[in-house]
Amino acid sequence: MKTRQLKILLQELSSLNNSFTHYFFVWIQFSLDYEKIIADNQDALTSSFFKQNSYSKKHQIKLSKLDNEHLKTNTTLLNGIFTLIYSSFENYLTDVYTVAQNIDLSLPDLNEGKYEKDDVLLLKVLNRLGLRDKFDDSYLLTFDYIRLKRNRLVHSSSINISRSFRDIINKDGHKLNSLWNDILHKRLQEIDFSDSENASLLTYNILIDLLNIVRGIANYIDSLIFETFDFSDFLSREVLVEFKNVNGIKNFNLTDERNRRKFLGFFKSQYGYKHEAIDFTGMV
Structure with missing residues (x-):
C-alpha cells in the first residue's frame, strides 16, 4: 500500500x-x-x-x-x-x-x-x-x-x-x-x-x-x-475521512454492504490496497 x-x-x-x-x-x-x-x-x-x-x-x-x-x-x-x-x-x-x-x-x-x-x-x-x-x-x-x-x-x-x-x-x-x-x-x-x-x-x-x-x-x-501507522486508526482517521471528503458525504454508514464495497473500491484505487475484504471492526 x-x-x-x-x-x-x-x-x-x-x-x-x-x-x-x-x-x-x-x-x-x-x-x-x-x-x-x-x-x-x-x-x-x-x-x-x-x-x-x-x-x-x-x-x-x-x-x-x-x-x-x-x-x-x-x-x-x-x-x-x-x-x-x-x-x-x-x-x-x-x-x-x-x-x-x-x-x-x-x-x-x-x-x-x-x-x-x-x-x-x-x-x-x-x-x-x-x-x-x-x-x-x-x-x-x-x-x-x-x-x-x-x-x-x-x-x-x-x-x-x-x-x-x-x-x-x-x-x-x-x-x-x-x-x-x-x-x-x-x-x-x-x-x-x-x-x-x-x-x-x-x-x-x-x-x-x-x-x-x-x-x-x-x-x-x-x-x-x-x-x-496503526491500521485501524489509518482506516478511520485517514481513509474514511478522505472518502467522505471526496464523495461529499457527511453521514456514511459502514454497516451497509453496498457502502462497504464503495469504501473498499476507494481504498484500492487511492491507497493501493490489494485485498478483497477489510475488517471493519471498530469502524461501524
Whole structure:
C-alpha cells in the first residue's frame, strides 16, 4: 500500500516530466524545420518570418540570435523544473507527516522537540516518527546530494562547491552511483555522483535521473512511514475521512454492504490496497 500523498507526488512528477519533455520536443522540431531558413536569413527579424505569431514582435530579435536565446531559456527552464521537483518532494514530506499526526495524536509539530541533526525537513520528519535509525544512510546521502545540488544551482555565481557537497562527491559518490544503477530500471542516464563537474551540470537526462531518484526515495520513505501507522486508526482517521471528503458525504454508514464495497473500491484505487475484504471492526 501507499499513502494518498505519495500518489499525488508521483502524479505531480509525471506531469512535470510531460511538460519539460514537450518543451524539448517542440524546440528540437522547430530547429529541424527552420534550420535552413535561419541559416539563410540570419539578419532577418523574427517579426518578418513569423507574422502570424502574436509574440514575434514582442520577441523582436535577429534569427541568428534564436539559438542563443534558447540556451538561456533552456537554463532557466531546467533550473525551474529542478526546483519544482524538490519542492514537490518537500510538500509530500509535510503532507504525509500531517497524516501521521492525524493518526497518532501524540506526534509533535515539526518545529517542536530537540533532536540531534534536525536541520532539514527530511530529518525532522524521520526524527519525530522514530525512523532515523531505520532509514538507510545511502538514501539520506542521496537526498543531501540533491539538496546541495539545488543550492549550487540557485547560487550559480559561486565558483567553489561547498565542503559538504564535495565530501559526498569524493567519499560516497561511487557508492551512490552503484546504488542507483542497481535500483533504477534504466540505470543512471547522466547523473554522476562522483564527478565534481557533474554537480554543477543540469540537462534533460539529469532531470530524468532526478525524477526517477525522487520517486525511489519517496517510495522508500512511504513504506517506512506506513509501518508506523496503526491500521485501524489509518482506516478511520485517514481513509474514511478522505472518502467522505471526496464523495461529499457527511453521514456514511459502514454497516451497509453496498457502502462497504464503495469504501473498499476507494481504498484500492487511492491507497493501493490489494485485498478483497477489510475488517471493519471498530469502524461501524
